[in-house]
Amino acid sequence: MVYQIKTIGNNIDQKGLSELGDQFAIDQVTEEKAHAFLCRAQNFHTYKFSENLLAIGRAGAGFNNIPVEQCSSQGIVVFNAPGGNANAVKELVLAMMIFGSRNLKPANKWLSEQLGSDQAIDLAVEKGKKAFSGSEIAGKTIGIIGLGNIGSRVANDAEKLGMKVIGYDPYIAVERAWEISSHVKRVTQLSDIFEQADYITIHTPLTKETRGMYGAENFAKMKKGVVVLNFARDEITDKDAVLEYINNGTIQHFATDFGSEKFYHQDAIFVTPHLGGSTAEASLNCTRMAANSLKRYLMTGEIINSVNFPRVVQELNSPYRITLINKNVPNVVANIAALVSEQSINIANIVNRGQGEFAYTLLDLDESNADKIDALVDQFKANENIVRVRVIQR
């Protein structure tokens, strides 16, 4: 079987796809006929997914561009690439902190307005540069909201640069907690970040809690002269509040990865065009991770790095594996087992893991008779609690 992958958008690293191998064809069919999409930040919220679509690989971290609940109900497994671009974002954030505290944007603008001979410019520079005198990050306090793949890296490197680091993450993963330097102080109140930090950076997904977190209520707690950064998601920032707190002298510099006309022509604001994860290394990492997850899922039914289904890793040693995406309701597993038993098939292995409203069931069968497998598949397809049935032959 050849699996058809469709890349959506034009930013997919082709080298990252080369490892997929002969059983995968890239961009050979229409979106309608594809088994899987591989995408970056394209918005799928108004998209109508075809019944042929089994999976979406997001070559990046954030997945708010994908209607995940809709995918679950249609039996589409969504994968992302956790950590694949974390170093890229971390480097840009550290650069932007220094960029902001050294007033490089207004300084560069002022310099480009100085005309004449090099000697004349030199004279003007020595006279005027004091207006752009900045401050150093060493010894200052950085407050980090979200200590995941990116936030934990920012925390460790900021500490190495001599900063005092405080971090807020009520949902921190155990692996991340182990990776973070013991010098990083965890705070349990979000207000501690806004009250204590000289630099504030956010590295969370966009959620109900984080939408508008950069807004007047939290900004009112900040110290004067703070540098604020948002390289996570646009909707975290209330733009009018940023302008208000720049104008009242609280925010010295605001750096963001998300463009808005409100932010243009502002000396205290520096905007990058969603470049956080845009490095050659990150693109390759993320494409590789998403492509490998798709490959594994399509070829073996195993799930790793999915955002809507649990991790399921199980070696296939039987002639047939049937994978089911089913509603996470009582008795489904018993019904599945009963249908298998009706066909006089022996179950070699069964794994059932639920996540929210749906569950993933992996059924390895001690049966080589294709007709019996087909009959069982028909039964599964007719079951109202099962939304997706796939057969994988060893």
Ligand SMILES: NC(=O)c1ccc[n+]([C@@H]2O[C@H](COP(=O)([O-])OP(=O)(O)OC[C@H]3O[C@@H](n4cnc5c(N)ncnc54)[C@H](O)[C@@H]3O)[C@@H](O)[C@H]2O)c1
């Ligand atoms: N600018 C870019 O190009 C770019 C690139 C990568 C990621 N991102 C954004 O950055 C986000 C973080 O990326 P990551 O790779 O570190 O993800 P991650 O999943 O590894 O980490 C996110 C962290 O945020 C924490 N969190 C969730 N809700 C929180 C809350 N209300 N308060 C505090 N912490 C909270 C989680 O517990 C987790 O530790 C992504 O979701 C994405 O939106 C942007």
Ligand SMILES: O=C(O)CC[C@@H](O)C(=O)O
């Ligand atoms: O694909 C991109 O360039 C953006 C990536 C970034 O927003 C992410 O969440 O990983």
